Amino acid sequence: MVTNVLEYLEASERRSPDKTAYADQNGSVTFHEFADRARRLGSCLARRRIVGKPVAVFMDKSVAMIEGFMGAVYSGSFYCPIDVEMPAERIRTILGVLKPAAVLVSENSRERAQALLDGLEGNPAGKEADARPQLIVAEEAYREPAEEKLLGEIRKKALDTDPLYVLFTSGSTGVPKGVLISHRVLINNMEWLEEEYDFGPEDVLGNQVPFYFDVSDHDIYSVMKFGCSMVIIPPELFAFPVRLVEFLNEHRVTAIFWVPFALCMAANLNAFASAVPAYLRYIFFAGEVMPVRQLNYWRRYLPDACYCNMYGPTETYVCTYYNLNREFEDGDSLPIGYACKNMEILVLDEQNHLIRPGEEGEGELCVRGCALSLGYYGDPKRTAERFVQNPLQNAWPETIYRTGDLVRYNAFGELEYLSRKDFQIKHLGYRIELGEIEAAAGAVEGVSACACVYDRGKRMILLIYAGREMSKKEMTAALGSRIPRYMMPNRVIHMEELPRNANGKIDRRKLEELWT
């Protein structure tokens, strides 16, 4: 029984040590080179007593960053990818919650990380000087030897329910939430992929998704599990369709796990007018609703590829999937399908009654199974709100996760996503709580009230505020220190007063009517 993701890596290293595992713009590494560096890094951390603790990985997206992840895992710790592009204030908030034992950097991210740590209010890891997060430079750690015995002892104590990583997602109160994912979650997902599809060493994955987004796990871990290769696609290529297709063909990319937005960009720019990505056979998408019009563009040019719509918030990992097996008209809703192996979907109405396939009505999608996240890092209150006792099970404790997504069964018995119960949106593939933008805008001097609404048709975030009128430039400059670029409102609208409902709350429906 596999209990640790490193077993996948080591098996691939044994099978084909000299085969390319990962590649980026700086070059490529073989399985042996990759695993060797990860072991050296893991040993370096373990020698510094960083075992079973959070390790923040602060690097530009690269193969080195994945080596950093596995280095943390070798030391029996768990990693947290940090988006280096995020505003410093938000990174500091995350580090304040995470309290990392180490911050792993590369030579070229070292100074930025040091400045962030110097600017931390108080000491995130406690008052003792030796409890400060240690700054570990990967290039220096690679020069230290790997200590197989030490790593072996750590592995003996590891359980599959131990955390593998923590990902911070947008939080409605303005403080990002850290979702903890265990080894078991990843292993369960890889076993599902193995049973459902036929990935092999000849496959090449074209990575689009940032590493602080769990969809990228399919790229990273499929390489270890199936012995295939992965190449990071330079992000600017997504704006240049001909170059993107050239890149995919040059690297013989056979499988992609992209956010729908990336697929849409290719379709909107008519990327396949002169050439198609000839080697592609698997097209997976997840993270937001995939518009059928753009999907049909792909299906027209690549009719023989397998298309799979994957669904699941980070807290439940991928919990449903739908392999396209029939035609859809532009404007149709694409099903999110059926539960993945070893997971069960419960559609619960407001009275917690179960809605079954074939029955009418909508309900909240709830999930049970071993692929649930361990909860929110350092936040038992929010964990208890969303990870709750299964209301259909009174005989023993069993946790389900309430996603907040409203769904129904269609005539085929497939699940269909309808909407959110709250103000979370999916924008450009990112999961965003509008409350986080509102909290940032509310802190801008001169803003007396504000609300965000999302124009789904135009894919635009609208910030509507009252108070001192300012230019869009002034507002976005003020927000820039608090929220990442992908959360930045596309339109900033000033009103003398925001409409309110009978309870005195801001009337969002009215704002949507007025501005979207």
Add this chain to the structure above:
Amino acid sequence: MNYREELLEILQDINSEADYETCQDLIGEEVLTSFEMVMLVAEISQQLGISIPPDQIVPENFRSVDVICELLERLAEEE
């Protein structure tokens, strides 16, 4: 025809933070993300009525405001 002013307006709407007048490498300096580039192509089509063929959507044609203007003028003449 000179599209400079219309183009600057479109760019300001997409990302008001950037200094488009002086920037000579909109892509390399990450002034525009790939999503913003796609928005730009869509807005040029919608607002200026110029459809940019896929083989012309290459970094060399989008380095600066001047270069984009040249592209638009060339395409408008061809049409």
